[in-house]
Amino acid sequence: MCGIVGYIGHRNAVPILVKGLEHLEYRGYDSAGIACLNLEKENLFIKKEKGKLSELKRELEKHPAYAQIGIGHTRWATHGEPSKLNAHPHVDDKSKIILVHNGIIENHSDLKRELQAKGHRFFSGTDTEVAVNLIASYYKKNNFVEAFRKAISRLQGFYAFVALDKSDPDTLYVFKRSNPLVIGLGKGENFVASDTPALLPFTSDVVFLEDDEYAVLTKDKVKIFSLATGRMIKRHSTRIKWNMAQAQKGGYPHFMLKEIYEQPTVLQEAFNRITNKEDVIRFENMTPRIENRLRKIRKVFMVSCGTAYHAGLTGCLWMEQNAGIPSEARVSSEFRYQKPIVTKNDLVILITQSGETADTLAALREAKTHGAMTLAVVNVLGSTIAREADYTIYTHAGPEIGVASTKAYTAQLVTLVFLSLYMARIKKTLSSRQIAGYLDSIRKLPKACSKALKQSTAIINCAKHQYRRHSFLYIGRGVNFPVALEGALKLKEISYAHAHGYAAGEMKHGPIALIDKNQPVICIAPHSKTRDKMLSNVEEIRARKGIVIAIGTENDKELKKISSYFIPVPKVDESLSAIIAVIPLQLFAYHVAVLNRRDVDQPRNLAKSVTVE
Numbered sequence: 001m002c003g004i005v006g007y008i009g010h011r012n013a014v015p016i017l018v019k020g021l022e023h024l025e026y027r028g029y030d031s032a033g034i035a036c037l038n039l040e041k042e043n044l045f046i047k048k049e050k051g052k053l054s055e056l057k058r059e060l061e062k063h064p065a066y067a068q069i070g071i072g073h074t075r076w077a078t079h080g081e082p083s084k085l086n087a088h089p090h091v092d093d094k095s096k097i098i099l100v101h102n103g104i105i106e107n108h109s110d111l112k113r114e115l116q117a118k119g120h121r122f123f124s125g126t127d128t129e130v131a132v133n134l135i136a137s138y139y140k141k142n143n144f145v146e147a148f149r150k151a152i153s154r155l156q157g158f159y160a161f162v163a164l165d166k167s168d169p170d171t172l173y174v175f176k177r178s179n180p181l182v183i184g185l186g187k188g189e190n191f192v193a194s195d196t197p198a199l200l201p202f203t204s205d206v207v208f209l210e211d212d213e214y215a216v217l218t219k220d221k222v223k224i225f226s227l228a229t230g231r232m233i234k235r236h237s238t239r240i241k242w243n244m245a246q247a248q249k250g251g252y253p254h255f256m257l258k259e260i261y262e263q264p265t266v267l268q269e270a271f272n273r274i275t276n277k278e279d280v281i282r283f284e285n286m287t288p289r290i291e292n293r294l295r296k297i298r299k300v301f302m303v304s305c306g307t308a309y310h311a312g313l314t315g316c317l318w319m320e321q322n323a324g325i326p327s328e329a330r331v332s333s334e335f336r337y338q339k340p341i342v343t344k345n346d347l348v349i350l351i352t353q354s355g356e357t358a359d360t361l362a363a364l365r366e367a368k369t370h371g372a373m374t375l376a377v378v379n380v381l382g383s384t385i386a387r388e389a390d391y392t393i394y395t396h397a398g399p400e401i402g403v404a405s406t407k408a409y410t411a412q413l414v415t416l417v418f419l420s421l422y423m424a425r426i427k428k429t430l431s432s433r434q435i436a437g438y439l440d441s442i443r444k445l446p447k448a449c450s451k452a453l454k455q456s457t458a459i460i461n462c463a464k465h466q467y468r469r470h471s472f473l474y475i476g477r478g479v480n481f482p483v484a485l486e487g488a489l490k491l492k493e494i495s496y497a498h499a500h501g502y503a504a505g506e507m508k509h510g511p512i513a514l515i516d517k518n519q520p521v522i523c524i525a526p527h528s529k530t531r532d533k534m535l536s537n538v539e540e541i542r543a544r545k546g547i548v549i550a551i552g553t554e555n556d557k558e559l560k561k562i563s564s565y566f567i568p569v570p571k572v573d574e575s576l577s578a579i580i581a582v583i584p585l586q587l588f589a590y591h592v593a594v595l596n597r598r599d600v601d602q603p604r605n606l607a608k609s610v611t612v613e
């Protein structure tokens, strides 16, 4: 949560910081601000506004500034309400040091008392102001690095900083502990940001900072040091292959819609990347040693948050059915505190779009303390979880900007189904012929996905009739039970309607009491072993005058007849139907949100990357 940027170079920092923040707004958007040091006039320029970045931009148009060094921030409030006062950057009470911060300083109350006793004054409700005053309290003889290091050694928690020293307008200081920071390398200029999309408009060459490292950036040099030893660290740069077009809307009104429509391509690219002509599944950077370890795995945990957790639920079904390995999906925030019974014979799979989710990262570290093998399924290249796991499979869905995850989810699903087949091969639970048959079904997914996307007219029609309702139920069975959870999550995230996903068989144990003529129920009932059972659920809802919105296989006349709305999806292999059935649910959530005039890409109170507990 929160996005931070920094620039030093030969150009005007202001538009560069603003452009960077535009690409980080998905991380939080309740206030934004920038601070620059104007070399010629030797003064500090700070502008902050409550609300979205657009508010700050409006102010910057009225009060233009020019500087060649600056830092910026877009906030998701943790300590202190969203307000101009609490917006970053923050300065110490003598305005010597300027800081933007992502994360939480856990011991901020104690430190604040200590600093107050020494005479420091505080104006905001943030933990950041404590950090910047602490740095200032150690600042002597213009030695910023020493002050920075001393302060960091006392600041508990997980955080990333970008700081300016007013008396030294030629240097940017950055530090990372658990929260992400990427340095962008330019010619006569350097950049830093919470995430790579903020750097892509300016450079593709990046250096990832590791935990407990700080860096000193001038316009011509980037020097990285270990906090513990103070020694300089050599780090090679990485070239990012994502391009700018991928990080723009490309004619769509919202990123979310664009990302929904990118799913056939994401599925096709996953297929091309992971399989070869001989129907062999290959993952990048797989080694015989890793394969050997995977062969010995007795149990799998899939640990993740939000949408990624729903991918994990489906992934576990595939892992059990295909590879015969007992598998459990767990929510990261629970797993990390549950004292999980995990052994060195277990595989803990961390599923995460951002690769930075605080609870998933903590779960990864917890799994490692038990000696388990850790495997990350991650979208963002070079992210912390990708780097810390024993082995990482990238989902390569491209940048996902909409806060509500869509293409990253289908990319996770298809990766997990491939992984289950890979495990099936090395565990010899499926024959080559069976795997080849399965791959034939996966091959058909991109086309089926394109076809499912063609139903938008029927979906918009249904949304137009139902968008004012305050409560929606979603039900499904088997692989489509997690789809019900995901459909409900999508709707509540972006439309703010109450939505609840249920295993259809549980209807009679509670949710059926909700059914009346005003209650829409989204029934996910594509062709499957349990399709008839789903039809019985539909009848039960009808008998109580509920509104049935059915997702069914395209020729399912019987289901169509008993439903208030019928959204057809193409027939695919039953176990893969989850990857297709979710498409109309994403579109439904999108259109309900648009009709309700919600901010689809940046829904209230949410952030895409949850880097605090």
Ligand code: G6P
Binding pocket: 305, 306, 307, 308, 351, 352, 353, 354, 355, 356, 357, 360, 403, 404, 405, 606, 607, 608, 609, 610
């Ligand atoms: C946030 C996002 C969700 C995402 C979840 C997990 O809640 O809004 O879209 O599913 O975090 O994020 P991760 O990056 O770990 O997949």
